[in-house]
Amino acid sequence: MAETELLFLDDAYLQSTEANVVDRRDDAVVLDRTVFYYTSGGQPHDKGTLSLAGTQIPVTSVRNEGGDVWHTVEGTPPDVGSIVTATLDFERRHQLMRTHTALHILCGVIWNEWGVAVTGGNMEPLKARMDFEFNPLPDGFADRITELVNAEISADRSIEVSYLPRTDALQDEDLIRTKVNLIPEFVTNIRVIDIVGLDKQADGGTHVSSTSEVGIFTVVKTESKGKGNKRVRIELS
Numbered sequence: 001m002a003e004t005e006l007l008f009l010d011d012a013y014l015q016s017t018e019a020n021v022v023d024r025r026d027d028a029v030v031l032d033r034t035v036f037y038y039t040s041g042g043q044p045h046d047k048g049t050l051s052l053a054g055t056q057i058p059v060t061s062v063r064n065e066g067g068d069v070w071h072t073v074e075g076t077p078p079d080v081g082s083i084v085t086a087t088l089d090f091e092r093r094h095q096l097m098r099t100h101t102a103l104h105i106l107c108g109v110i111w112n113e114w115g116v117a118v119t120g121g122n123m124e125p126l127k128a129r130m131d132f133e134f135n136p137l138p139d140g141f142a143d144r145i146t147e148l149v150n151a152e153i154s155a156d157r158s159i160e161v162s163y164l165p166r167t168d169a170l171q172d173e174d175l176i177r178t179k180v181n182l183i184p185e186f187v188t189n190i191r192v193i194d195i196v197g198l199d200k201q202a203d204g205g206t207h208v209s210s211t212s213e214v215g216i217f218t219v220v221k222t223e224s225k226g227k228g229n230k231r232v233r234i235e236l237s
Helices: 090-114 140-154 166-171 175-180
Strands: 016-024 030-033 047-054 057-063 068-073 085-088 118-124 127-132 159-165 189-197 200-201 217-224 229-237
Touching: 085 090, 090 118, 090 127, 090 140, 090 189, 090 200, 090 217, 090 229, 140 217, 159 166, 166 189
Parallel strands: none
Antiparallel strands: 016 030, 016 085, 030 068, 047 057, 047 085, 057 068, 118 127, 127 229, 159 189, 189 200, 217 229
C-alpha cells in the first residue's frame, strides 16, 4: 500500500480534503491523503470528521503506522473504496499551531541567551511543558524568558518551511542540537521550520506563518526534574 500523503506538511492551514479510503479496521480507516496530524513529536493528533453521503463521522484519534495514517472514528468506519471529505476541528488545530510555534520561540530564545538545549516536551492546545539542561535555573528566569519570548512574538517574524537533503542537514550547525541524526535513516529529506532570524529546527509538526499569531506567552510554573533537567510550563492567551 502507498503511504498516506501528508498535506499538513506543506500547508498547515488546509482544513479539509477529499480522500479515498484504502484500508479499514473495526474502528479506523487509512486514507490515501489527509489533513489530520497524527500524534508525534510531543504534538497531539488532530480531531475532526469524515463526511460520507451527508453523514459526519467523528475522528477521535490519528496514528501513523509505517507511513499509513489510521483515523480512528466513532461508529462504523467507511468501506474501502469510499470517497470521504476529511475536515479538521480547525480551532483546535490552530491552537496547537500557536502552541508549537511558541515552544520553538522558547527554544530559540533560551539557546541564544544561555546556550542551553531542550531535553523533552509535550503540548496541549494553548499549554505545554518543556525541559531544558539548566542546573540551576538563572535568577529571575521566569520573568526574563516571558519578556524575551513576548518580544519575539511582537517582532512578527515570518516562519518558513523547507526541506534539506539529510547529508546537508547533518552538516548544518543550526540543526545539530535538534539531533537530526536520530531521525530514521530512511528519511532522506529533512523538513525544517525556520523562525527567520531566531530559530531553525528539524521538525514535522504544524506551525503558524508568523510569530504574531502566537498570542500572549506566560510562564506559569518552573520545576526541577533532577540535576541538569528543569521543566518550564507555559500557557498562551
